[in-house]
Amino acid sequence: NAGVTQTPKFQVLKTGQSMTLQCAQDMNHEYMSWYRQDPGMGLRLIHYSVGAGITDQGEVPNGYNVSRSTTEDFPLRLLSAAPSQTSVYFCASNPRGDTSYEQYFGPGTRLTVT
Amino acid sequence: DAKTTQPPSMDCAEGRAANLPCNHSTISGNEYVYWYRQIHSQGPQYIIHGLKNNETNEMASLIITEDRKSSTLILPHATLRDTAVYYCIVRPNTGTASKLTFGTGTRLQVTL
Numbered sequence: 001n002a003g004v005t006q007t008p009k010f011q012v013l014k015t016g017q018s019m020t021l022q023c024a025q026d027m028n029h030e031y032m033s034w035y036r037q038d039p040g041m042g043l044r045l046i047h048y049s050v051g052a053g054i055t056d057q058g059e060v061p062n063g064y065n066v067s068r069s070t071t072e073d074f075p076l077r078l079l080s081a082a083p084s085q086t087s088v089y090f091c092a093s094n095p096r097g098d099t100s101y102e103q104y105f106g107p108g109t110r111l112t113v114t
Numbered sequence: 115d116a117k118t119t120q121p122p123s124m125d126c127a128e129g130r131a132a133n134l135p136c137n138h139s140t141i142s143g144n145e146y147v148y149w150y151r152q153i154h155s156q157g158p159q160y161i162i163h164g165l166k167n168n169e170t171n172e173m174a175s176l177i178i179t180e181d182r183k184s185s186t187l188i189l190p191h192a193t194l195r196d197t198a199v200y201y202c203i204v205r206p207n208t209g210t211a212s213k214l215t216f217g218t219g220t221r222l223q224v225t226l
Contacts, residue, residue: 004157035216040218041218042201042215042216042217042218042219043158043214043216044216045214045215059215088155090157090158092157092158101146101148101160101163102160103150103158103160103214104160105156105157105158105159106157107156107157108155108156108157
């Protein structure tokens with residue numbers, strides 16, 4: 001298994017541009033989440049999904065959209081990039097049930113907005 | 115979810131035990147204690163979790179006080195590769211989406 005994969009690894013955007021951060025997992029996990037991590041800070045939850053077709057907002061959802069059309073993929077869309085969205089973005093997945101506590105994280109996407 | 119308090123940083127000599135404390139005085143009966151770590155620039159990695167009994171796995175041991183208001187993560191023989199930020203998280207194990215609330219954690223520096 002590849003686990004959780006994220007693309008791209010690095011991205012530079014200009015203010016106002018839009019883009020999609022890709023996330024995929026091959027573990028058949030029902031739950032997927034997006035977090036952002038600013039320098040020196042812990043991770044903050046942006047959006048999450050409990051299954052295909054179901055998404056919900058986390059702690060810091062403004063400026064981001066998500067959709068979950070398949071179990072495997074959970075893309076994060078930046079609608080109009082702002083310098084405040086400069087951050088490292090992590091995607092995570094975890095199974096339902098007794099082992100739902102263990103989240104598997106991707107390697108991250110480092111985004112800079114100028 | 116209950117709030118947790120951790121020291122911002124700790125040092126440990128390689129080969130010695132690293133004991134990382136966490137206070138969670140407002141923990142409620144159905145909340146578990148989870149530990150994750152984040153090695154520089156990588157995604158967080160699950161270490162261990164527990165409810166009220168002490169737990170041990172191949173990575174670490176978790177000691178939870180009898181009143182459950184604090185816990186300690188023990189890395190029995192720390193190596194340089196254990197240098198990381200360690201996060202203590204308290205939340206229910208409800209089986210629904212595991213939304214984790216990460217604080218700023220403890221930065222453990224393992225030295226020669």
